[in-house]
Amino acid sequence: MRHFDVLVAGAGPAGSQAARVIAEKGFSVALLEKRQEVGSPVRCAEGVSEKWLLKHTGVEEPWIEAEVRGALLRAPDGTKAVMHYSEKGYILDRARFDRDLAWKAADCGAFLLTRAAVTKVLPYEEFFIVRTDHPLHQEIRATLLILADGIESRLAAQLGVRTTLAPSDIEMCLQYTLEGAPHEEGMIEMAGGNEIAPGGYAWIFPKGGNRANVGLGLLGSRSRAGFNARFYLDRFVAGRFPDASVIRTVAGAVSASEPLEEVCGEGFMIAGDAARLANPLTGAGIGNALESGALAGETAVQALKAGKRDRDSLEPYKQKLMRSIGNTSKKFYRIKEPFVKFTDEDINNMIRIVSKIDPSRVTVAGILEAAFKENKAVLALIRKAFFS
Amino acid sequence: MAVRIDYGRCISCGGCVALCPRGALQMKSFHLTLVSERCNDCRFCVNACPVGALWPGIPDYGEDYETF
Numbered sequence: 001m002r003h004f005d006v007l008v009a010g011a012g013p014a015g016s017q018a019a020r021v022i023a024e025k026g027f028s029v030a031l032l033e034k035r036q037e038v039g040s041p042v043r044c045a046e047g048v049s050e051k052w053l054l055k056h057t058g059v060e061e062p063w064i065e066a067e068v069r070g071a072l073l074r075a076p077d078g079t080k081a082v083m084h085y086s087e088k089g090y091i092l093d094r095a096r097f098d099r100d101l102a103w104k105a106a107d108c109g110a111f112l113l114t115r116a117a118v119t120k121v122l123p124y125e126e127f128f129i130v131r132t133d134h135p136l137h138q139e140i141r142a143t144l145l146i147l148a149d150g151i152e153s154r155l156a157a158q159l160g161v162r163t164t165l166a167p168s169d170i171e172m173c174l175q176y177t178l179e180g181a182p183h184e185e186g187m188i189e190m191a192g193g194n195e196i197a198p199g200g201y202a203w204i205f206p207k208g209g210n211r212a213n214v215g216l217g218l219l220g221s222r223s224r225a226g227f228n229a230r231f232y233l234d235r236f237v238a239g240r241f242p243d244a245s246v247i248r249t250v251a252g253a254v255s256a257s258e259p260l261e262e263v264c265g266e267g268f269m270i271a272g273d274a275a276r277l278a279n280p281l282t283g284a285g286i287g288n289a290l291e292s293g294a295l296a297g298e299t300a301v302q303a304l305k306a307g308k309r310d311r312d313s314l315e316p317y318k319q320k321l322m323r324s325i326g327n328t329s330k331k332f333y334r335i336k337e338p339f340v341k342f343t344d345e346d347i348n349n350m351i352r353i354v355s356k357i358d359p360s361r362v363t364v365a366g367i368l369e370a371a372f373k374e375n376k377a378v379l380a381l382i383r384k385a386f387f388s
Numbered sequence: 389m390a391v392r393i394d395y396g397r398c399i400s401c402g403g404c405v406a407l408c409p410r411g412a413l414q415m416k417s418f419h420l421t422l423v424s425e426r427c428n429d430c431r432f433c434v435n436a437c438p439v440g441a442l443w444p445g446i447p448d449y450g451e452d453y454e455t456f
C-alpha cells in the first residue's frame with residue numbers, strides 16, 4: 001500500500017492548487033479525482049476576477065473565453081443599471097482550466113489519479129487509511145488529508161464535521177450554454193426578481209460571439225417541486241432568447257452559507273466548496289477555492305517540515321483563511337439574510353438608485369447601500385463590512 | 389416512507405446530497421444513491437432538486453407531477 005505525505009480528495013481548483021503547492025516543495029502528494037476527466041462535466045458559470053488568477057495561477061490564453069469589463073443589473077420592471085469593474089474579469093473555459101491546474105500539479109510531481117473516488121477516510125494511529133473505488137489503488141495511506149471534494153462533500157462528515165446545509169443556505173442552479181444568444185459584449189448581466197429567480201438571480205455570462213452561459217440559482221427553501229430551477233430557467237430563456245439553441249446543460253449547487261466553523265482537525269483540512277467558502281451573496285467560489293487550496297497546501301508543508309499533524313499545527317490554516325476570505329464571507333452572509341427577502345419593488349428601487357450613479361463609481365458596497373437605504377441597521381452593517 | 393430518485397432526470401449535481409439533513413443521499417461517483425432507512429421524507433431534496441428528479445415517497449401530488 002502506498003503512503004503519501006498528503007492525500008488531496010477532489011481535483012477542482014481547490015484540490016489542484018493545494019496539490020501543486022505541496023508537490024513544489026518536494027513532499028509526496030496524491031491528488032484523487034472521481035471523474036474520468038478532470039474538469040468535465042463543467043458545473044459553473046465560469047466567471048472569475050483577474051486578481052485571483054494573477055495571485056495563484058497566472059492568466060493563460062487557452063483558458064479565456066471572454067473578457068468582462070462590467071455588469072448590467074436588470075430589475076423586474078426592466079430598469080437597468082451599469083457597473084464598470086475596477087478590475088478585469090474573465091469568463092473561463094473551466095473544463096480546460098481545471099484540467100490544466102491538475103496537470104500542472106502532476107507536472108510538479110503530484111500523483112494524479114482519475115476515476116478514483118475516495119469512499120472512506122479512516123483515522124489510524126499517525127496517519128489515515130483512505131479507501132477508493134479505483135481497482136488498482138483500493139487503499140492508500142497518508143499522513144495528512146486535504147478534503148476538496150466540492151459541494152456534495154461527504155468526507156468531512158466521516159471525520160465528524162457537520163457540513164449539511166439548510167435549504168435556506170444553498171442555491172440550486174441550472175444553466176444552459178446557449179448558441180444564438182445575442183448579448184452585450186464584455187458585460188455580464190444579472191437579473192433579479194421573485195418571478196425570475198426567487199431568493200437568487202439569473203445571469204448571462206458572455207462566452208464569445210453569440211454564445212453565453214445563461215442560468216439561474218434558486219434558494220433551496222424557495223424552490224418547489226414543479227417550480228424548480230428548470231421551470232424558471234426555461235421561462236427566462238423563452239422570454240429572452242427564444243431562438244437560441246441549448247448546447248450544454250449544467251446543474252449544480254452553491255452554498256450560500258457561512259464558512260464551516262471547523263475547517264481543520266487532527267491531520268486534516270477542508271478547502272473550497274467542501275468548506276462552504278463560496279460567497280453567500282454572489283455564489284462566486286473559484287477564487288476562494290484557489291485561495292483556500294493554496295493556504296491548505298502551505299499549512300501542510302509547514303506541518304510536515306515540523307513533523308507534526310495535530311490540530312494545533314493545522315490551526316494556522318483556519319486563521320489565515322478567516323483573515324483572507326472567511327471574515328468577508330461572514331459579513332456577506334449577514335447581508336444575505338435580509339437581501340433574499342426583497343420584494344420586486346425593493347429590487348426595482350435599488351436598481352433605480354444605482355442607475356443614476358456614474359457606472360465607473362458603482363461598487364458592490366454602493367449597490368447594497370442603495371438596497372438598504374431605508375434599513376438603518378443593515379446599512380450600518382454594510383458600512384462596517386466594507387469600510388472598516 | 390423514503391423519497392424516490394428518477395434516474396432519467398437526475399444529472400448528478402450533488403445539491404440534494406449537500407442539504408439532506410439525515411445523510412440519506414450519497415453520490416457514488418456519479419450515481420446518486422439513497423439509504424432509505426435514513427430518509428424521513430422531509431422533502432427538502434424533493435423541493436430543491438433543480439430538475440425535479442426526486443419524488444416524495446407518498447404519491448400525493450398525483451398527475452400534476454408529470455407536467456414537469
Ligand SMILES: Cc1cc2nc3c(=O)[nH]c(=O)nc-3n(C[C@H](O)[C@H](O)[C@H](O)COP(=O)(O)OP(=O)(O)OC[C@H]3O[C@@H](n4cnc5c(N)ncnc54)[C@H](O)[C@@H]3O)c2cc1C
Binds near residue numbers: 014047151278
Ligand atoms: C451553476 C453554477 C455556477 C457557478 N458560477 C460561478 C462563477 O461564475 N464564478 C465563480 O467563481 N464560481 C461559480 N460557481 C461556484 C464554483 O463552481 C465553485 O465554487 C468551485 O468550483 C469550487 O471549487 P472546488 O475545488 O472547491 O470544488 P469543485 O470544483 O466542485 O471540485 C471538487 C472536485 O472533487 C471531486 N470529488 C467529489 N467527491 C469526490 C470523492 N469522494 N473522491 C474524489 N473526488 C471527488 C469532484 O468530482 C470535483 O472534481 C458556480 C457554481 C455553480 C453550481
Ligand code: SF4
Binds near residue numbers: 398440
Ligand atoms: S438535486 Fe436532483 S439532479 Fe441534483 S443530484 Fe439530487 S436528484 Fe440529481
Ligand code: SF4
Binds near residue numbers: 409413426
Ligand atoms: S426527503 Fe429529507 S431525509 Fe429523505 S433524502 Fe430527501 S432530504 Fe434526505
